[in-house]
Amino acid sequence: MMWRTVRRIMRExxxxxxxxLVTVVVLSAVFASALTSYAPSKISPAERFAPPSLLHLLGTDHLGRDLLTRVLYGGRVALLIALGATAVSLVVGVVLGLIAGYGPRWLDNVLLLIFDAVKSFPTVMLALTLVTLFGPSLYAVVLVVMLVNVPGYARIxxxxxxxxxxAEHVMAARSMGASAGRILRVHILPNIIGPILIxxxxxxxxxxxxxAGMSFDGFGVRQ
Incomplete structure (x- = not known):
């Protein structure tokens, strides 16, 4: 199925x-250590602001660090955060969304109020608050991403x-005495896989x- 989809995409x-492009970016991030012999944090004052050359394909920065190496390793960090934070946000959002949709009305109203309250905070304000509490770190970035994405996931x-x-099959399962957990796990969750993948x-x-925006503003992961 997957290879059929890939072949269909490659025809266009x-x-x-x-x-x-996506494959090149992902592979370069995953195999960054094999594509460069420099360490991303290695400082070389004698090579500050060196122009692009065979030794440094993208040149060096103000501390003499190889820019290509830092781009490759930075891509690895971005990919790790994107996949990890999205996965955690999705799990939390799915659980809260299922509870809100299937639970009692009062619980649905409370969760919707919380979702709206969290969603109303600007991303920059959340980043400032969390970085002040935890410092610029991987955990702060992941937490910001979770707070930004979970309300949207949960609502959908x-x-x-x-x-x-x-739906009829859910009502039939309920009438046969199926528990709420079984209905959510067997009859509802498999039918929302499509929207989740999108x-x-x-x-x-x-x-x-x-x-990237948090790193640019000085709130991101420190290397």
Whole structure:
């Protein structure tokens, strides 16, 4: 199935270009240590602001660090944060969305109020607050991404759960005495996999942009 999808994408010129670029970026981040012999934090004052050359393909920065190496290792950090933070946000959002959609009305209202309250905070304000509390670190970035993404995930899952809650197969399972946990696990969760996959594919670039913006402002991961 996956290879069939890849072949279908490769038949389209734009799809082939996009898939190739994404593959190159991901592989260069994963195999960064094999593509360069420099350490990303190695300082060489004698080579400060060196122009691009065979030794330093992208030159060096104000501390003499190889820029290509830092780009490759920076891509690894961004990829790690994007995948890890998205996965954690998705798990939390799915759980809260299922509870809000299938639980009692009062709990749904409380969770919606919390989602709206968290979503109302600007990303920069959240970043400033968390960095002040925990310092610029990987955990602070992941926590910011979670707080930004979880409300959106939970709302979408809640909507899907409310729709499926009144479906005939769910009502039949409930009438046969199936527990709420079994209904959520067997009859509802498998039917929301499609929207979940779409959410993941759309939000990973957003997470990379958030991490890059935080790093640019001095709130990101310190290398």
């Amino acid at each position: 010129p734009l799809g082939a270009i996009g898939l190739t 899952i809640r909507t899907q759960t409310l729709v499926l809650k009144s 959410l993941i594919s759309m939000d990973i670039p957003v997470v990379v942009a958030i991490e």
